[in-house]
Amino acid sequence: QSVLTQPPSASGTPGQRVTISCSGSSSNIGSNYVYWYQQLPGTAPKLLIYRNNQRPSGVPDRFSASKSGTSASLAISGLRSEDEADYSCAAWDDSLSGLIFGGGTKLTVL
Amino acid sequence: EVQLVQSGAEVKKPGESLKISCKASGYSFSNYWIAWVRQMPGKGLEWMGIIYPGDSDTRYSPSFQGQVTISADKSINTAYLQWSSLKASHSAMYYCARLSGVSFRGYGYDLWGQGTLVTVSS
Numbered sequence: 001q002s003v004l005t006q007p008p009s010a011s012g013t014p015g016q017r018v019t020i021s022c023s024g025s026s027s028n029i030g031s032n033y034v035y036w037y038q039q040l041p042g043t044a045p046k047l048l049i050y051r052n053n054q055r056p057s058g059v060p061d062r063f064s065a066s067k068s069g070t071s072a073s074l075a076i077s078g079l080r081s082e083d084e085a086d087y088s089c090a091a092w093d094d095s096l097s098g099l100i101f102g103g104g105t106k107l108t109v110l
Numbered sequence: 111e112v113q114l115v116q117s118g119a120e121v122k123k124p125g126e127s128l129k130i131s132c133k134a135s136g137y138s139f140s141n142y143w144i145a146w147v148r149q150m151p152g153k154g155l156e157w158m159g160i161i162y163p164g165d166s167d168t169r170y171s172p173s174f175q176g177q178v179t180i181s182a183d184k185s186i187n188t189a190y191l192q193w194s195s196l197k198a199s200h201s202a203m204y205y206c207a208r209l210s211g212v213s214f215r216g217y218g219y220d221l222w223g224q225g226t227l228v229t230v231s232s
Contacts, residue, residue: 035218037155044205044225045147045155050218088155092215098171099145099157099214 003028004089004102011108017077020105022089024070028100032092034072036065039086039104048087049074076107084109112136114144114206114223121229122196129192130226132206139187140164143209145219146180146191150202160209161189169214196230203227 005023012018022034036049047056049065052072065074072091076083089102117131132144145160159170163182170180182189189206203225211217 032215037219044222045207045219046222047210047218047220050210050220051216056218056220090155090157090218096172097169098159098173101155101157103154 003093003096003100004091006087006089006102006105008103009106009108011110012076012079013110014079014081016079017075018079018107019076020074020087020089020107022072022074022102024072024091024100026070027095028070028091028093029067029072030070031094034065034067035090036063036074037088037090037101039088041085045088079109081109083107112221114208114221116204116206116223116226119227119229121231124195124197124230124232126196126230127192127194128196128228129190130204130228132189132191132223134187134189134208137208140184143212143214144182144189145207145209146178146189147205147207147219148174148202149205149225155205158191158204160214163187163189196228198230198232201228201230 033051037045038048039045052067053065062078086104088104093100115133146158148156158174159180161168161180163184179192206223207219208221210220
């Protein structure tokens, strides 16, 4: 069981905006940065968002993220078929002294 | 090209030992932490531990402490993950990943290997 809680699935149609939530606690999200990773089918994860809401070079601005208290969310606007992937949140946990991931959310583009 | 290239898929029997590798190129290997991440079939990502190749400072997740050994050889820009006695429950995809900065809290993993599939079966 993951320490960070994400919905197992999400879906949307092309062009829509979808959000994925990530819920944690004071020892992780509440006191540390949140990161988001995108994992396309059969490939390694890719850093999508760092430090709560920053996009690495090359990540489209259709991807945005925010954090409030012990929760975070990832938003994808103008949904495209190539966005179909697993999305995982992550944060350092001070109690565990380790990085923890959410269980991942499988995004389906209908 | 900046990349991490992992060793190939492995099929092992329970009780056997195994060491998989992650070779870095295109950047200063000694100056970036390298982590190992497990992904069991159909499951999420799990952080196993991390090593700083420059001085071999290593930290383990409590869940993996004592279960695996993480090491690195900076002379050949390679990090390793090893098991002394494999179990069926060790069957998974294993990724190495580079931490983009010096702080565990403040940086993400910006470079990933392609993954090594480990299958343990009698």
